[in-house]
Amino acid sequence: MEDLRILNIDIEESNVFFRNWRKSYPLINRGEGVYLYDTEEKRYLDAIGGMFVVTIGYGVTEVAEAIGAQAQKLCFLNNIRFTNEPQELLARNLVEKAPTGMDRVFFVTSGSGANEVAFQIARIYHRERGKSSKYRFIAQWHNYYGYSIAAISMSGDFTTRRTLGVEPYALKFPHIQAPHCYQCPFGLTYPSCQLTCANELALTIEREGADSIAAFIATPIIGGTGGAIVPPPGYYEKIREICNFYDILFIVDEVITGLGRLGKNFGIEHWDAIPDIITLGKTLGSGYASIGAVMLQKHIWDTFVNSEIPGTPLGFTYSGHPTSCAGALAVQNYLAKHNLVERAEVMGNYLKGELKKLAEREPLIGDVRGRGLFLGIEFVQDRETRKPFPRSTKLQEKIVKGALDQGVIVAGRIGTAKGIDGDHISICPPLIITESECDEIVAALEASIKQVKKSLDLVTA
Numbered sequence: 001m002e003d004l005r006i007l008n009i010d011i012e013e014s015n016v017f018f019r020n021w022r023k024s025y026p027l028i029n030r031g032e033g034v035y036l037y038d039t040e041e042k043r044y045l046d047a048i049g050g051m052f053v054v055t056i057g058y059g060v061t062e063v064a065e066a067i068g069a070q071a072q073k074l075c076f077l078n079n080i081r082f083t084n085e086p087q088e089l090l091a092r093n094l095v096e097k098a099p100t101g102m103d104r105v106f107f108v109t110s111g112s113g114a115n116e117v118a119f120q121i122a123r124i125y126h127r128e129r130g131k132s133s134k135y136r137f138i139a140q141w142h143n144y145y146g147y148s149i150a151a152i153s154m155s156g157d158f159t160t161r162r163t164l165g166v167e168p169y170a171l172k173f174p175h176i177q178a179p180h181c182y183q184c185p186f187g188l189t190y191p192s193c194q195l196t197c198a199n200e201l202a203l204t205i206e207r208e209g210a211d212s213i214a215a216f217i218a219t220p221i222i223g224g225t226g227g228a229i230v231p232p233p234g235y236y237e238k239i240r241e242i243c244n245f246y247d248i249l250f251i252v253d254e255v256i257t258g259l260g261r262l263g264k265n266f267g268i269e270h271w272d273a274i275p276d277i278i279t280l281g282k283t284l285g286s287g288y289a290s291i292g293a294v295m296l297q298k299h300i301w302d303t304f305v306n307s308e309i310p311g312t313p314l315g316f317t318y319s320g321h322p323t324s325c326a327g328a329l330a331v332q333n334y335l336a337k338h339n340l341v342e343r344a345e346v347m348g349n350y351l352k353g354e355l356k357k358l359a360e361r362e363p364l365i366g367d368v369r370g371r372g373l374f375l376g377i378e379f380v381q382d383r384e385t386r387k388p389f390p391r392s393t394k395l396q397e398k399i400v401k402g403a404l405d406q407g408v409i410v411a412g413r414i415g416t417a418k419g420i421d422g423d424h425i426s427i428c429p430p431l432i433i434t435e436s437e438c439d440e441i442v443a444a445l446e447a448s449i450k451q452v453k454k455s456l457d458l459v460t461a
């Protein structure tokens, strides 16, 4: 094989179908702790954990060893006919730390796969209860659930929908406004709003007909696509009440928020609302294994068990893959051994505090938000009116690029103000991050913002 030890892969010379064909790709050679290193050992602080994935940091030997040992012992098993020890142990581990009543775990290979299976399970659940017309999902605008057909149909992320042109193949799933207090879509203020955003779910169910709706899906906080939008207190309690009233399942996607990132085992524990189904993905394997899962309350499992049909064709060839399960189990054990869930809360508070101090120095920062180590910054032209920059400014792109030039990777998206305007970034580092590494992120962002202001001729500070 030819030596690929060159700094940038020119897409003309590669055989890979890249996601963006107008740029070259730096070749990353290795990862250690919170850092990625390119082929010339230039290091980048990965402040988004790859893609909201890596929680325990890069290069953890004991996880790599667990994966290697399992691959040697039993790399694969037909999950329709057999079970395997890592799958059993991982399911037990997840159920033991899950919200009350979670009883069964269905393994898949990704977050999209988890939401796709949750969709199928919700349909079968209602069908077995004599309500086969209930098959559609309601979701929130701004949120993203993956690239399979059902998941993309749930997704309310404007940029994905517009770029992909999801019509005509997307399913007709209704969406409700996101619980985004900073740019409230109803122009209201909490608590006098009386949770209008949650009540919109009831209105939407009434309008669409409860007999066609299987489930409402949401994430505890709206992640990369929303820049860590945190719903107000009482939001999910209200949502749970509405779902109960209309016999609709409440599904929580914990693909990026679950398993420690929000300072709890499951992000939804920040509210007093127990979901019927939880989907998991990225953080389950922390990047060491490509794995996702669907967790079910016992009452859903009982519906399957009591059905006349003895089994289900649901699943993938790689469902319950022993090597992936062994990797994810080693990740979960590592999190527990090093108290990383608690650490996410402590370090998240530190980093958020430092970002808030930065906001005092930089009026471009309108909002600093998030929970645990999932934080977001929303940028505005005017703090008083919260007016966003026009899209043509490409503000978040410039800030993300400026931070990268300083050696820090953050993710940026658009559209959290009304329409496609509105710039935000997400900061979501591995949970092992230290205070000085947090300071490095803040310093890089400050330098980047200053540079961007200069280039745009802004005299805000």
Ligand SMILES: Cc1ncc(COP(=O)(O)O)c(C=O)c1O
Residues within 6 Å of the ligand: 110, 111, 112, 113, 115, 144, 145, 146, 147, 219, 223, 224, 253, 255, 256, 281, 282
């Ligand atoms: C909240 C959420 N759910 C699901 C997914 C889809 O996960 P995957 O890309 O692993 O299929 C993502 C991916 O970004 C996500 O952010």
